[in-house]
Amino acid sequence: MSVVLVVNSGSSSFKYQLIDMDTESTLASGLIERIGERTGSATHIVRAQPANGPAATMLDATYVRELPIPDHTAGFQAMLDAFDADGPSLRDRPPIAVGHRVVHGGAQFIEPTPITPLVEAAIDELSVLAPLHNPANLAGIIAAKKAFPDVPHVAVFDTAFHQTLPPEAYTYAIDAELAASHRIRRYGFHGTSHKFVSEAAAAFLGRPLAELRQIVFHLGNGASVTAIDGGRSVETSMGFTPLEGLVMGTRSGDIDPAVLFHLARREGMSIDDLDDLLNKRSGMLGLTGSSDLRDIREAIAGGDVQALLGYEVYVHRLRAYAGAYLAQLGGVEVISFTAGVGENAPLVRSEALETLGFAGVEIDHERNLAPGRGIRIISTDASAVTVLVVPTDEELEIARQTLTAAHG
Incomplete structure (x- = not known):
C-alpha cells in the first residue's frame, strides 16, 4: 500500500x-x-x-x-x-x-x-x-x-498552476521597474483546486484535456475563477494576493485603488486599517452583515433589501468574469462549479450563467436543483456548453503531485 x-x-x-x-x-x-x-x-x-x-x-x-x-x-x-x-x-x-x-x-x-x-x-x-x-x-x-x-x-x-499565464495576463499597468523590483504581478491562487477540477471534468466527459476550453468557478468563502485552455491556466481572477477578483465572504474583490486613498485622507485610516477592511470586513459580510450565503438567502426571503443588493452584487461580478473569460478563450466547451458555494448553491450557479444563452449555455433546472454528492451535469442535453458540478479534492491533488515528485 x-x-x-x-x-x-x-x-x-x-x-x-x-x-x-x-x-x-x-x-x-x-x-x-x-x-x-x-x-x-x-x-x-x-x-x-x-x-x-x-x-x-x-x-x-x-x-x-x-x-x-x-x-x-x-x-x-x-x-x-x-x-x-x-x-x-x-x-x-x-x-x-x-x-x-x-x-x-x-x-x-x-x-x-x-x-x-x-x-x-x-x-x-x-x-x-x-x-x-x-x-x-x-x-x-x-x-x-x-x-x-x-x-x-x-x-x-497554490500559485504553481497559474504560472502558465501569459505576460499580458499577469502584468499590472504600473511602473515596470518598480513592479519588477518588488515582484508585483498577478500570481493567482486556488491553483490546486482549479487543476484538479479541470482534469476531473475532462476525465468525466471522456474527452482529451488538451482539446477543452474550460471556465472553473471555485466558490467558497474565498472565491476565484480561472480560464483554462488545454489544461493550462491562461487567466485567473485572483492576483498579487487572494484579494483581487470576485466578491468573497469577507474580501472585497476588485475595487478602485483610489477608494483607499480617499479613506486614508478622509477617515485617517492607516495601511493596517485598510488591509483589515478589505480582507476581513468587506465582501458579503460588509454588504449584508453575514459572510454565509445561507443566512443571506434567508434574509432576502424576509425582505431584507440590503441582503438582496449584496447578493446581486455577488452575482453581477460572477457574470462579469464569465463573460470576460468567454471572450479571452474565444468560447468554451465546459464550465464547472466547485467548493462550498459552487457545489451546494444551485441558485448561484443558475443565476451566474443566466445571461449566457447567447454562448449556447442552457441550464437544466431540474438537474441543477437535484441533490448530489459526486460530479454531475447540470446543463441540458441540447446545451452547446457542458456545465458541471465537480467536488474538489485539493488534498488528493496534493497527494498525487507529491507521489509524482517524490517517486516518479
Whole structure:
C-alpha cells in the first residue's frame, strides 16, 4: 500500500489527511488547533471500512483530545499519538512521502518540488509576498520533517498552476521597474483546486484535456475563477494576493485603488486599517452583515433589501468574469462549479450563467436543483456548453503531485 500524508499548516493549526494512493481513498484525517494557547485540541478521524460488505454504510470514528500544544512540533507529536492510539497504525502503513500545501511559490516554483534546505529558504524568502501564510506553511514543514525524517517531503504551491499565464495576463499597468523590483504581478491562487477540477471534468466527459476550453468557478468563502485552455491556466481572477477578483465572504474583490486613498485622507485610516477592511470586513459580510450565503438567502426571503443588493452584487461580478473569460478563450466547451458555494448553491450557479444563452449555455433546472454528492451535469442535453458540478479534492491533488515528485 502506497500511503501519502498531506499537511496543510496554518499559524495556530494544521490539517492532515492520510491517503491510500492505490485506491485514492482517505484512511484518516485530523485537525490540530489552538497551537500556542494554554490548551490545544487534537481531532482525529478514522475512516471505517464497511462491516457487512460493499453495500454497508461507512462510518467514521472521531476522537478529540484536549492537551497543551505549545508549537507545531508538539502538534505533530499529538498527531502521531493519535495514529498510535486510534489508528490506522503508521508503523504498519508508514507514509512513503509527505505533501505540504504552500500558498505562495512566487514565479520560480511552477511544479511540485521536493523540499531541500534551499527550497525552505526560498519559501521563507517568499514570505514577503504571503506574510500570513508562508511562515506558517514553513513551520509545518520543519515540524513534519522532524516527525518523518526518513521520507521525502514535497511542497505543492497554490500559485504553481497559474504560472502558465501569459505576460499580458499577469502584468499590472504600473511602473515596470518598480513592479519588477518588488515582484508585483498577478500570481493567482486556488491553483490546486482549479487543476484538479479541470482534469476531473475532462476525465468525466471522456474527452482529451488538451482539446477543452474550460471556465472553473471555485466558490467558497474565498472565491476565484480561472480560464483554462488545454489544461493550462491562461487567466485567473485572483492576483498579487487572494484579494483581487470576485466578491468573497469577507474580501472585497476588485475595487478602485483610489477608494483607499480617499479613506486614508478622509477617515485617517492607516495601511493596517485598510488591509483589515478589505480582507476581513468587506465582501458579503460588509454588504449584508453575514459572510454565509445561507443566512443571506434567508434574509432576502424576509425582505431584507440590503441582503438582496449584496447578493446581486455577488452575482453581477460572477457574470462579469464569465463573460470576460468567454471572450479571452474565444468560447468554451465546459464550465464547472466547485467548493462550498459552487457545489451546494444551485441558485448561484443558475443565476451566474443566466445571461449566457447567447454562448449556447442552457441550464437544466431540474438537474441543477437535484441533490448530489459526486460530479454531475447540470446543463441540458441540447446545451452547446457542458456545465458541471465537480467536488474538489485539493488534498488528493496534493497527494498525487507529491507521489509524482517524490517517486516518479
